[in-house]
Amino acid sequence: MNERIGVSDEEWSIIEPLLPAERGRWGRPSQDNRPYFEGMLWIARTGAQWRHLPDVYGKWNSVFRRYRRWVETGVFDAMLETLSDLVGRDRRADMVDSTIIRAHHCAVGIKRGLRARKHSGAHVVGLQRKSMPAATPEAARSASHSRRASRMIRKAS
Numbered sequence: 117m118n119e120r121i122g123v124s125d126e127e128w129s130i131i132e133p134l135l136p137a138e139r140g141r142w143g144r145p146s147q148d149n150r151p152y153f154e155g156m157l158w159i160a161r162t163g164a165q166w167r168h169l170p171d172v173y174g175k176w177n178s179v180f181r182r183y184r185r186w187v188e189t190g191v192f193d194a195m196l197e198t199l200s201d202l203v204g205r206d207r208r209a210d211m212v213d214s215t216i217i218r219a220h221h222c223a224v225g226i227k228r229g230l231r232a233r234k235h236s237g238a239h240v241v242g243l244q245r246k247s248m249p250a251a252t253p254e255a256a257r258s259a260s261h262s263r264r265a266s267r268m269i270r271k272a273s
Contacts (some may be wrong), residue, residue, distance in 0.1 A: 121161050122154040130202070134195045138182070147174070155179040 124133060128150060155173030159166060169176040186192060221259045 121158040123150075123157070130199075131195070134191075134198055136186070136189070136191060148183075152179050152182050156183050159183075 132149065135153065138147070138149060151173050152181065155169055156178075156179065158164075158173060159169060159179075166176045166180045169179060173179055
């Protein structure tokens, strides 16, 4: 994972004008886009977490912030459009679906070791009858309902 991933000088001469010029923030001069872009390529190629970005690309948080800014402003969409126009390829057939992109199990909310939930006493309270037993004649109440309700109450205690 420590292999350097980047673009050649010829490729960079095509990509560089497509990226926005960065302004310095809070009195700091702006840095070159190339190491940031190559860091983004490293993340895309390896699938690693941002925190594992090698130091040669800069601080991971700075690379991530620039990446988010470019995504929000549509830099990558415009770059894809421009590069495909340069090549003259038909983009109508481009498609991304779940056979290409897979999410890790922790990204979709699945917890390890799924277990059956154990019900609390509050669950049984919700199952108890809502009507008042005194208002319903004893003969009208079903025997199975009474047995089931008493079993649930005993289980909760």
